[in-house]
Amino acid sequence: MPELPEVETIANGLNKRLAGDRIDSVWFGSKPEPLKSSAAVIARTPEGTRIEQVQRAGKHIVFDLAAKKKDQRQWIVHLGMTGRMLVAAPESELLPHTHLVARLKSGRELRFVDPRRFGRLEVRNSAFEGPGTEPTRISLEDFIALFRGRKTPIKGALLNQKLLHGVGNIYADESLFRAGVRPRRKAGSLTRAEYAKLHDALQEVLKEAIAAGGSSISDYVDADGEEGFFQLRHRAYGRQGKPCLVCKTPIKKIVVAGRGTHYCPKCQR
DNA sequence: ATACCGACCTGTCAGC
DNA sequence: TGCTGACAGGTCGGTA
Numbered sequence: 001m002p003e004l005p006e007v008e009t010i011a012n013g014l015n016k017r018l019a020g021d022r023i024d025s026v027w028f029g030s031k032p033e034p035l036k037s038s039a040a041v042i043a044r045t046p047e048g049t050r051i052e053q054v055q056r057a058g059k060h061i062v063f064d065l066a067a068k069k070k071d072q073r074q075w076i077v078h079l080g081m082t083g084r085m086l087v088a089a090p091e092s093e094l095l096p097h098t099h100l101v102a103r104l105k106s107g108r109e110l111r112f113v114d115p116r117r118f119g120r121l122e123v124r125n126s127a128f129e130g131p132g133t134e135p136t137r138i139s140l141e142d143f144i145a146l147f148r149g150r151k152t153p154i155k156g157a158l159l160n161q162k163l164l165h166g167v168g169n170i171y172a173d174e175s176l177f178r179a180g181v182r183p184r185r186k187a188g189s190l191t192r193a194e195y196a197k198l199h200d201a202l203q204e205v206l207k208e209a210i211a212a213g214g215s216s217i218s219d220y221v222d223a224d225g226e227e228g229f230f231q232l233r234h235r236a237y238g239r240q241g242k243p244c245l246v247c248k249t250p251i252k253k254i255v256v257a258g259r260g261t262h263y264c265p266k267c268q269r
Numbered sequence: 270a271t272a273c274c275g276a277c278c279t280g281t282c283a284g285c
Numbered sequence: 286t287g288c289t290g291a292c293a294g295g296t297c298g299g300t301a
Contacts, residue, residue, distance in 0.1 A: 116295095
C-alpha cells in the first residue's frame with residue numbers, strides 16, 4: 001500500500017507516540033508467516049526493551065530498540081500493500097489479520113495488521129541500510145547517473161528500489177505527469193532538461209504528499225487512524241478517462257513494468 | 270547484467 | 286442475489 005509519504009507519516013506518528021516506551025511482551029496471530037525473522041527471534045525481544053526512536057528508510061519503518069544491556073537491535077517493518085501499524089488500547093477490538101501485538105509498558109499495544117500478508121517484520125542487530133538512494137535528498141547529478149544507459153522504461157526505473165527507495169506507483173505516475181515525460185520513455189533517453197524537471201517534480205510531489213499526510217486509497221490510515229489527503233490532489237493516478245487538469249485530454253491508463261500507469265497523452269512526451 | 274512475468278495473498282468491485 | 290474475473294499502494298525469483 002504505502003509509499004514514501006505514507007510510510008513517513010506513519011513512522012513520524014509512531015515515533016511521537018512510542019519513543020521512550022518499552023516492549024513488555026509479544027503475541028502472534030495464528031499465521032505469522034509475514035514475519036520474516038522467525039517468530040521465535042521476535043519473541044526473544046527482551047522484556048523492557050526500550051523504543052529509542054522510529055524512523056523511515058525508503059518504504060521501511062525502522063524501530064531503533066535498546067535492551068537494558070548493550071544489546072542494540074532494530075525491528076524493520078515493510079507494510080507491503082495492505083499493512084498497518086497501529087497503536088491501540090488493549091480493550092479495543094482486534095482487527096482481522098492481526099499478525100503481531102506488542103504489549104507496551106505504557107499499557108497500550110502496538111499492532112501489525114496485514115490482510116494480504118505482503119508485509120514483513122524483521123529483526124536486525126546491525127544498522128539497517130535501505131537498498132537505494134533517498135529520493136527526497138538526491139542531487140540532480142546523482143539522479144541523472146542512476147538512469148544513464150538504461151533501456152528500461154523510466155517508470156520502471158523510478159519504481160526500482162535499488163535505484164531510488166520509496167517511490168511507488170502513485171508517485172511515479174504523479175512525478176512523470178508533472179515533468180511532462182511519458183512513462184514508457186527509455187530511462188536513459190531523457191534530455192538533461194527532462195531529468196531536471198523530473199528530479200524537481202519528484203521531490204516536489206513527495207514533499208507535498210508528506211505535508212498532506214499521504215494518499216488514502218481504500219484502507220490507508222496513519223498510526224493514529226487518520227487518513228491522508230493527497231489523493232485529492234492526484235493529477236494522473238486513478239484519473240483514467242477524466243480530463244487532464246492542464247489540457248482536458250482524457251487521461252490514459254496502460255500497463256508499464258507490470259503496473260497500472262496513468263498519463264496524459266498530450267502533456268507527456 | 271537486464272527485463273519481463275508469474276507468484277505471493279486477500280478483499281473489493283464491475284459485469285454478467 | 287450470486288458467481289467470476291480483473292485488479293489493488295509491493296517485492297521476489299525464475300527464465301529468456
